[in-house]
Amino acid sequence: MVNTMTLATPEPSGLNVKTSINPLIGDVCGDDVTLHPGDTSFPVIHTENLNLWFGEAHILQNICMAIRQNRVTALIGPSGCGKSTLLRCFNRMNDLIDHTKITGEVTYDRENIYAPGTDVVLLRKKIGMVFQKPNPFPKSIYENVAYGPRVHGIRERCELDRIVEKSLRDAALWEEVRDRLSQSAMGLSGGQQQRLCIARTLAVGPEVILMDEPCSALDPIATAKIENLIEGLKQRYTVIIVTHNMQQAARVSDDTGFMYLGKLVEFGATTQIFEHPGEELTENYITGRFG
Numbered sequence: 001m002v003n004t005m006t007l008a009t010p011e012p013s014g015l016n017v018k019t020s021i022n023p024l025i026g027d028v029c030g031d032d033v034t035l036h037p038g039d040t041s042f043p044v045i046h047t048e049n050l051n052l053w054f055g056e057a058h059i060l061q062n063i064c065m066a067i068r069q070n071r072v073t074a075l076i077g078p079s080g081c082g083k084s085t086l087l088r089c090f091n092r093m094n095d096l097i098d099h100t101k102i103t104g105e106v107t108y109d110r111e112n113i114y115a116p117g118t119d120v121v122l123l124r125k126k127i128g129m130v131f132q133k134p135n136p137f138p139k140s141i142y143e144n145v146a147y148g149p150r151v152h153g154i155r156e157r158c159e160l161d162r163i164v165e166k167s168l169r170d171a172a173l174w175e176e177v178r179d180r181l182s183q184s185a186m187g188l189s190g191g192q193q194q195r196l197c198i199a200r201t202l203a204v205g206p207e208v209i210l211m212d213e214p215c216s217a218l219d220p221i222a223t224a225k226i227e228n229l230i231e232g233l234k235q236r237y238t239v240i241i242v243t244h245n246m247q248q249a250a251r252v253s254d255d256t257g258f259m260y261l262g263k264l265v266e267f268g269a270t271t272q273i274f275e276h277p278g279e280e281l282t283e284n285y286i287t288g289r290f291g
Helices: 083-089 120-126 141-151 157-170 190-202 220-233 246-252 270-275 280-286
Strands: 016-018 032-034 045-054 057-067 072-076 100-108 127-130 208-212 238-242 255-260 263-269
Touching: 045 083, 057 083, 057 263, 072 083, 072 246, 083 208, 083 238, 083 255, 120 127, 127 190, 141 157, 141 190, 157 190, 190 208, 190 220, 220 238, 220 246, 246 270, 255 270, 255 280, 263 270, 263 280, 270 280
Parallel strands: 072 238, 072 255, 127 208, 208 238
Antiparallel strands: 016 032, 045 057, 045 100, 255 263
């Protein structure tokens, strides 16, 4: 992979991000503005002039945004707009794709994650990911959850037992599987498998959870369980979710970013985006005039 991430110095404090005159627009970075007045905390993830190419294709263009801690941020937009690619930038999953070039900056906990010497394994421990389709390992339910902690050096059975139970409880799955932990995870329903994948992510102690359309393959009942789970997770984690479902974004998120053709057109509080969008393009998308 070709990586040309520039090494810029993160902002020293506060939530001041270089963006355009309209603080909701993330296309062009210019004057300093405060995206969320009254909130002086430093964003857990902050992008500055982020650009990404796959070969000659310019997929992400000048993305500037600040993700706040212990909130749910939704990324919405039509297929191919770059939202899943942006999500994968946050824990360097795009590194696995050949001929990828990146410029700009992504900071997590005030550190540039694309700086030379970054421990990518540790980064992905702190910023976990749940994928579109449930992908449990062909192992027992217990071993699915215990796998990550074992990789990170935990060997004591009593500690693994504690982590497995806590993670399954936090993923709202413990009561459904507590008596069959030794059974194959492949026998679970789709919704249960997705919650197991969430438990597997939680087991290694992340601070941020990335979710790439986690409900797209699930039925309405399973989707409702995942949405309820997300609401609870934000008490302890920062959640970033990609979704095509406008109603879901409105229900579960605190902040929303609308993307179109590789650009972050508008970003702000979800209520503002859905009730009083600042851009005509955003309004046309959320009202179904195009998709």
